[in-house]
Amino acid sequence: MIGVCTALEQARFGVWDGIDTVLLDRQYVDAVQRAGGIVIMLPPDAELTSDPDGLLDMLDGLILAGGRDVDPAAYGAEPHPHTDPPRGERDAFEIALARRAMERDLPLLGICRGMQVMNVARGGTLVQDLPEHLGHENHRRSLGTFEGNDHPVRLGEASLAATAAGETEHPTLSHHHQGVGRIGDGFEVSGWSDDDDVPEAIEDPRLRFALGVQWHPEADPGSNVIAALVAAARRRKG
Numbered sequence: 001m002i003g004v005c006t007a008l009e010q011a012r013f014g015v016w017d018g019i020d021t022v023l024l025d026r027q028y029v030d031a032v033q034r035a036g037g038i039v040i041m042l043p044p045d046a047e048l049t050s051d052p053d054g055l056l057d058m059l060d061g062l063i064l065a066g067g068r069d070v071d072p073a074a075y076g077a078e079p080h081p082h083t084d085p086p087r088g089e090r091d092a093f094e095i096a097l098a099r100r101a102m103e104r105d106l107p108l109l110g111i112c113r114g115m116q117v118m119n120v121a122r123g124g125t126l127v128q129d130l131p132e133h134l135g136h137e138n139h140r141r142s143l144g145t146f147e148g149n150d151h152p153v154r155l156g157e158a159s160l161a162a163t164a165a166g167e168t169e170h171p172t173l174s175h176h177h178q179g180v181g182r183i184g185d186g187f188e189v190s191g192w193s194d195d196d197d198v199p200e201a202i203e204d205p206r207l208r209f210a211l212g213v214q215w216h217p218e219a220d221p222g223s224n225v226i227a228a229l230v231a232a233a234r235r236r237k238g
Contacts, residue, residue, distance in 0.1 A: 061233030064114025115212025122184025172215030
């Protein structure tokens with residue numbers, strides 16, 4: 001049973017437009033199901049935010065999916081002009097789930113925004129606009145597509161990131177304009193962009209599976225990263 005956190009966004013259904021919805025890109029579902037997992041979609045829930053244990057008791061693994069930027073207030077910063085308008089209830093819910101999942105050693109994978117949520121949950125910060133910080137757009141050259149947004153990353157020898165990816169030189173599909181700043185407590189950086197050394201993976205080596213990746217393995221049918229999370233959940237369940 002793999003919980004996958006959902007986005008809160010406005011959407012259109014037939015003649016209905018501007019409907020507030022909970023959304024999840026089907027690629028996450030397909031990737032978990034290919035690996036033999038069952039997806040439980042997790043919309044923000046205020047009661048579970050204050051006490052997530054009842055939900056986590058039901059899960060064998062957790063995925064924090066991509067989406068809009070984390071509210072800078074969550075890490076004590078003022079918003080950059082290019083930072084997305086926040087959805088605070090999603091941020092609070094996912095930060096609480098991430099923090100408690102790691103305390104319980106529940107297999108956890110953070111993807112893009114999800115890696116950033118993991119870092120903030122452990123007291124880390126974010127770089128709010130990489131193009132301004134780096135002087136280039138290589139991490140999100142084209143909006144709304146993964147085409148042309150690929151780049152290689154280096155993964156640390158014997159790291160969880162390398163084990164999950166199956167290699168230390170890994171091609172990735174990228175779509176982000178933010179990244180991790182100060183690294184959260186207990187995390188090690190285990191992946192770096194070949195272009196500019198931006199951190200591309202973080203992990204906690206003390207836990208069975210706590211990995212954040214800045215790229216999108218769900219969009220790559222050849223990626224083993226989500227399957228590695230499902231395998232870790234299966235081992236934990238016994």
